[in-house]
Amino acid sequence: MTTPRRVPTLVRHLAGAAVAAVVLFGLTYVLDPFRDYQLATAAAYLCAAAGLTVLIGLNGQLSLGHGALMAVGAYSVAMVQNQFGDHGVTAQWALVASLAAGVVAATLAGAVIGLAAARLRGPYLAGLTLVVAVALPAVTTVFSGTFHGDQGLSVYLPPVPDSLGADFPVERWQAWLALAAALLTLLVLANLVRGRLGRSMRAIRDNEVAASLAGIPVARVQVVAFVVSAACAGLGGGMFAVLAQSVSPDAFTLTLSLNLLLAVVVGGSGSLAGAVWGSLLLVLLRYWADELTGGLSLPAGLRTRLAGNLPLALFGLLLIVVMMAAPGGVQGLLSRAGRWVRGRLTGRPSHRAGLPAPDAEPPAPVASHT
Amino acid sequence: MDRFLFLTVDGLSHGAVYAAFALALVLIWRGTRIVNFAQGVLAVATSYLAYTVTGRSGSYWLGFLAALLAGLVLGAVVERLVMRRVADAPPLNAVIVALGLVLVGQGVLGMLYGNQFLPFPAPFDRSAMTVGGVPLVSRFDLFVFGTVLLLMIVLAVLFTRTATGLRMRAAAFAPPVARLLGVRVGRMLTLGWALAALVGALAGMLVIPTGLGLHPTAMDTVFVSAFTAAVVGGLDSPAGAVVGGLLVGLVLSYVAGYLGAGTTPLAVLALLVVVLLARPAGLFSGPQARRV
Numbered sequence: 001m002t003t004p005r006r007v008p009t010l011v012r013h014l015a016g017a018a019v020a021a022v023v024l025f026g027l028t029y030v031l032d033p034f035r036d037y038q039l040a041t042a043a044a045y046l047c048a049a050a051g052l053t054v055l056i057g058l059n060g061q062l063s064l065g066h067g068a069l070m071a072v073g074a075y076s077v078a079m080v081q082n083q084f085g086d087h088g089v090t091a092q093w094a095l096v097a098s099l100a101a102g103v104v105a106a107t108l109a110g111a112v113i114g115l116a117a118a119r120l121r122g123p124y125l126a127g128l129t130l131v132v133a134v135a136l137p138a139v140t141t142v143f144s145g146t147f148h149g150d151q152g153l154s155v156y157l158p159p160v161p162d163s164l165g166a167d168f169p170v171e172r173w174q175a176w177l178a179l180a181a182a183l184l185t186l187l188v189l190a191n192l193v194r195g196r197l198g199r200s201m202r203a204i205r206d207n208e209v210a211a212s213l214a215g216i217p218v219a220r221v222q223v224v225a226f227v228v229s230a231a232c233a234g235l236g237g238g239m240f241a242v243l244a245q246s247v248s249p250d251a252f253t254l255t256l257s258l259n260l261l262l263a264v265v266v267g268g269s270g271s272l273a274g275a276v277w278g279s280l281l282l283v284l285l286r287y288w289a290d291e292l293t294g295g296l297s298l299p300a301g302l303r304t305r306l307a308g309n310l311p312l313a314l315f316g317l318l319l320i321v322v323m324m325a326a327p328g329g330v331q332g333l334l335s336r337a338g339r340w341v342r343g344r345l346t347g348r349p350s351h352r353a354g355l356p357a358p359d360a361e362p363p364a365p366v367a368s369h370t
Numbered sequence: 371m372d373r374f375l376f377l378t379v380d381g382l383s384h385g386a387v388y389a390a391f392a393l394a395l396v397l398i399w400r401g402t403r404i405v406n407f408a409q410g411v412l413a414v415a416t417s418y419l420a421y422t423v424t425g426r427s428g429s430y431w432l433g434f435l436a437a438l439l440a441g442l443v444l445g446a447v448v449e450r451l452v453m454r455r456v457a458d459a460p461p462l463n464a465v466i467v468a469l470g471l472v473l474v475g476q477g478v479l480g481m482l483y484g485n486q487f488l489p490f491p492a493p494f495d496r497s498a499m500t501v502g503g504v505p506l507v508s509r510f511d512l513f514v515f516g517t518v519l520l521l522m523i524v525l526a527v528l529f530t531r532t533a534t535g536l537r538m539r540a541a542a543f544a545p546p547v548a549r550l551l552g553v554r555v556g557r558m559l560t561l562g563w564a565l566a567a568l569v570g571a572l573a574g575m576l577v578i579p580t581g582l583g584l585h586p587t588a589m590d591t592v593f594v595s596a597f598t599a600a601v602v603g604g605l606d607s608p609a610g611a612v613v614g615g616l617l618v619g620l621v622l623s624y625v626a627g628y629l630g631a632g633t634t635p636l637a638v639l640a641l642l643v644v645v646l647l648a649r650p651a652g653l654f655s656g657p658q659a660r661r662v
Contacts, residue, residue: 062462064469116643119650122461123405127597130407131642134594135635142632254590258473265466301484309480316473323467324455 043178044239051232057270060205065129067256068136070237073102085156102238110230137249152248268329385619391596410589411475413574445567492579604652
C-alpha cells in the first residue's frame with residue numbers, strides 16, 4: 001500500500017465545491033420550477049443544518065434555538081431588503097449585502113446566547129435554547145410596530161437579471177442563490193472542522209477535562225462553535241426570506257428547530273454530508289406525505305387534519321427510530337457500508353467491519369468519525 | 371393595590387401549577403438524569419383524553435380521573451418502550467428521543483383532533499369572589515391550591531414514609547447498590563416515570579382551563595415556565611421546584627399585569643438567563659462536585 005500524495009485540504013474542498021456547483025447548475029436546468037424550488041428550500045435548510053451538525057456532533061452542544069436564530073437572519077434580510085426596495089436599489093449586490101446583514105445579526109444573537117450558555121451542559125443548554133425558541137416569536141408581537149406581529153413582513157426581491165432572458169423561471173434563480181449559499185457554508189465549515197477549531201471541538205466533546213488540561217480554552221471554543229453555527233442559521237434564515245418573499249413568526253416556531261435537529265440526527269450528526277441527506281429528506285418527506293394524503297380519497301375534514309400533522313408525526317417517529325436503531329444516521333450507515341465493501345475488495349476485513357465490537361456502534365449523537 | 375393583590379393571587383395559582391409540573395420534571399431528573407422534554411405533550415395528550423371522556427359521558431370528574439389514569443399508563447409505557455432503550459447512551463440521545471416524542475405527540479393529536487383551540491371546561495367558577503370588597507380569589511383558584519397541596523402531601527408521604535418510596539429513592543440514588551439489596555431498579559424507574567406523568571397530567575388539567583383552550587402545543591409555554599421553575603430550584607430538589615414554581619408564577623403574573631401579556635415569554639427567558647448566570651445549580655444548591 002502506498003500512501004496517497006497529500007493534497008492540501010483547502011484545494012481538495014475547493015475542487016469538490018466546484019464540481020458540486022457544476023453538477024447542481026446542470027441539475028437546475030433539468031428540473032422543473034417546482035423541483036427547483038424544493039431544491040432551493042433544501043439548500044436553505046442545509047445552511048442551518050450544516051452549522052447545527054457541527055455544533056451537536058462535533059462539539060456536543062444541543063441547541064433548540066436555531067429556528068429562532070434563523071428568524072433573526074430572516075427578519076434582518078427582510079428589513080434591509082425592504083429599505084433597499086424603498087430607495088430604489090434593485091442591483092443584485094444589494095441582496096448579497098442584506099444576506100450579509102442577516103448573517104451578522106444572527107452572529108450577534110448567537111454570541112449573546114453562546115456567552116450566556118458557555119458554562120451550561122447537556123439539558124441546561126437544551127432547556128435554555130428551548131426557551132429562546134419559544135420566547136423569540138413573542139418579540140414580533142411586543143414590537144409589532146417594527147415586525148408587524150403575526151402578520152409578518154413581505155420581502156422585496158430584486159427581479160431576475162435581464163441577461164438570463166425574459167422567461168427565466170424565478171425558482172431557478174432562487175435555487176442558484178440558495179445553492180450558492182449552501183455551498184459556501186459547506187466549504188467554510190469543512191475547512192473549519194478540519195482545522196484547529198474542529199480538533200479543539202472534538203477534543204472537548206470527547207473529554208472536557210482532558211481538553212482543558214491540554215491547553216484548549218474550553219469556554220472560548222464552545223462560544224465560538226455556537227457563534228459559527230448561529231451565523232450559518234442566519235444565512236439559512238435569510239435564504240428562507242428570499243425564497244418565501246415574506247417572513248412571519250409562525251414560520252420560525254419550535255417545530256422549525258426540531259426539524260433542523262431531525263435533519264442533523266437522521267443524516268448523521270457531526271457529518272456535513274449527513275446534513276445534506278437530512279435537509280433533502282426534510283423537504284422530500286413533507287412532499288411525500290402531502291402527495292400521499294392528496295392521493296387518497298379522504299373526507300375534507302380528515303385531509304386538513306392530516307396536512308402538516310402527518311409529516312410532523314413521521315418526523316418524530318423517524319427521530320426516535322434513528323436514535324435507537326442507527327445513531328450514526330444515514331451517513332453512519334453509508335460509511336459502514338463503504339468500509340464493508342472496501343474490506344471485501346481488498347480481501348481482508350477492514351479494522352471494524354468484522355467486529356461486533358462496542359465501537360462498531362459509534363457513541364451517537366457524536367456519531368460519525370469520518 | 372387591588373390590582374397587585376389580584377395579580378399576586380393569580381400568580382400563586384399559576385405558580386402552584388408550575389410547581390406541580392416542575393415537580394414532575396424533578397422526579398424524572400432525580401431518577402434518570404433526564405430532563406423529560408416530552409412532559410408537556412404527554413400532559414396535553416391526557417387532557418385531550420379527558421376532553422373526549424367528558425364530552426361522551428357528560429361528567430367532568432370522569433374525564434379528570436381518565437386523564438390521571440392515562441398519565442400513569444402513558445408514563446410507564448414511554449419509559450418501558452422508549453426511554454429505557456436510550457438509558458445507557460450519551461445523555462443527548464435521551465433528550466433527542468424525548469423531542470421526537472414531542473413531534474409524534476403533536477402530530478398524532480393534530481391528526482386526531484385538528485389544530486384549532488378546543489374549549490376546555492373548568493370544574494369550578496373562574497370569576498373571582500370578593501373578599502372585603504376586593505375581587506380576590508376564584509373557586510377554581512382554591513381548587514388548584516387544594517389539589518396541588520394534596521399532591522405534595524401525598525408525594526412527601528410516599529417518598530419519606532413508605533417502603534416503596536424508600537426503594538424509589540434508593541434506585542435513583544445508587545442503582546447498583548440498590549440492585550444488590552434486592553430493589554427492582556428497573557421497576558422503580560418505570561414507577562417514577564408513571565408517577566411523574568400522572569403529576570404532569572394533573573398539572574395539565576389545572577392549567578389548560580385558564581389558557582386559550584386545548585391545542586397540541588398548549589403546554590409548550592407551561593413546560594418552559596416549569597423548566598425555569600425547576601432550574602430556579604436546582605432540578606434536584608423537590609422543595610426547590612415548589613418554591614421555584616411559585617416564584618416563576620408570581621414574576622410572570624406581575625410582568626403580564628403591568629407590562630402586557632405578550633411579554634411573558636421574554637420574561638421567562640430573562641429569568642432563566644439570570645438564574646443560570648448567577649446560580650447555575652439553582653438557588654437551593656450546595657457546593658457541587660463534577661466527576662472527572
